[in-house]
Amino acid sequence: MRATVKQESVAASAAPVTPSQSVASTPAKSPASASAETVAARESHPQHAASGAAYDFGGAPIHPPGEAINLGTAVDHSMFSLISSAHADTPVIVGSCLGDHPHATTPVRNLQTAQELPPRDFVRGFYGTVWGTNANGNLVAITGATIPLDGGAPVPRPTVLIYKNYHGNTHQAPSFKGEADVNVYRGTQKTVYRVFIDGPAQCLDLVVADAQFKGQGNLYYDDKGNSFLASPEFAMQR
Numbered sequence: 509m510r511a512t513v514k515q516e517s518v519a520a521s522a523a524p525v526t527p528s529q530s531v532a533s534t535p536a537k538s539p540a541s542a543s544a545e546t547v548a549a550r551e552s553h554p555q556h557a558a559s560g561a562a563y564d565f566g567g568a569p570i571h572p573p574g575e576a577i578n579l580g581t582a583v584d585h586s587m588f589s590l591i592s593s594a595h596a597d598t599p600v601i602v603g604s605c606l607g608d609h610p611h612a613t614t615p616v617r618n619l620q621t622a623q624e625l626p627p628r629d630f631v632r633g634f635y636g637t638v639w640g641t642n643a644n645g646n647l648v649a650i651t652g653a654t655i656p657l658d659g660g661a662p663v664p665r666p667t668v669l670i671y672k673n674y675h676g677n678t679h680q681a682p683s684f685k686g687e688a689d690v691n692v693y694r695g696t697q698k699t700v701y702r703v704f705i706d707g708p709a710q711c712l713d714l715v716v717a718d719a720q721f722k723g724q725g726n727l728y729y730d731d732k733g734n735s736f737l738a739s740p741e742f743a744m745q746r
Contacts, residue, residue, distance in 0.1 A: 562731045563672060563708040566644025567738030574604030574737060575726050577715055579695025583659075600695045605702050605711035606728055606735075610689035631655035631699060633721050633744050639701075639714060641725055641740040647674035648727070648740075650703060650714070655692050663690050668705050684708050714742055721746070 579600040634655035641648050649669040656663065670684040684707045691702040701714040709729040716723030721744040729736050 563646060563670070563729060564644055564731065565646055565648075565709065565727055565729055565736070565738035566740070567727065567729065567736035570728075570735050570737045572604075572606045572735060574606045574728060575713070576604065577602050577693075577698070577700055577713065577726075579693060579700065580697030581695060583694045583696060600693070602693050602700060604726065604728065605691075605704065605713050608691060608702065608711075610704055611691050629657040631657055631694070632719050633716060634699075634701065638745040639742045640745055641742045642674065643725075643727060643738050643740045645673055645675075646708075647671040648709075648712075648725075648742075650701075650712075650742075653701060653714075655699070655701065659694075663692050665689060666703065668703065668707065670708055672708075 579602060581597055582600050634653050636652050636654050639650045639653050647670070649671075650666050651669060652664060652666045654664045654666070665687045668684070668686055668688050669682040671680055672683040674680060686705075686707060688706070689704045691700075691704075693700040693702065697718055699716050699718070701716065703712040703714065705711055709727050711728050713726040713728075714723055715726065723742055725738075725740055725742040727738045727740065729738070
């Protein structure tokens with residue numbers, strides 16, 4: 509069944525869980541877990557552009573092309589597979605988002621009725637959900653993160669929200685807000701949810717191990733003409 513997530517109903521105090529755990533609230537809210545409350549009020553704010561001052565996400569200087577990612581072996585019968593089924597045991601290695609570009613996608617349609625075919629299921633943790641982190645005092649949230657399990661279906665564009673110098677004020681307006689193009693790469697061990705931010709940060713590789721509700725975010729950004737990589741942990745907000 510296709511799930512629908514209303515951002516207003518996401519519980520800010522919920523902790524990320526693994527499939528073997530039950531959902532439980534945390535005693536205190538971290539800046540990252542407080543993102544759900546902030547996201548809940550986002551629709552009342554107008555579009556915000558990045559401020560002129562540089563953002564410091566706490567990263568270290570790097571030289572392109574950035575961090576390569578090992579996804580395990582290919583997912584069979586999926587458009588996300590990067591190698592043919594004849595080489596199914598070959599590890600799938602993808603480069604960073606710095607050397608990638610958005611892939612054009614179109615809705616899957618019934619050739620007889622021309623009606624859009626809705627995806628029947630979603631990759632675990634990506635069914636219109638919110639993923640967030642605190643990167644050196646800057647709250648970064650990805651809302652509406654969706655990956656149809658049907659490899660032929662298009663991947664909806666999420667909304668990226670960045671709150672510069674966030675101190676837990678749930679009424680703070682985002683300093684950056686915008687829709688983003690996404691590429692998805694799936695392997696048997698990991699999924700990369702690649703977000704092209706084109707704002708205070710260039711792009712984000714959210715790397716999530718199979719069936720997990722948290723993952724490493726490789727956040728690439730520029731500061732004073734140099735390239736930086738920050739790697740905060742993102743968590744799905746439940």
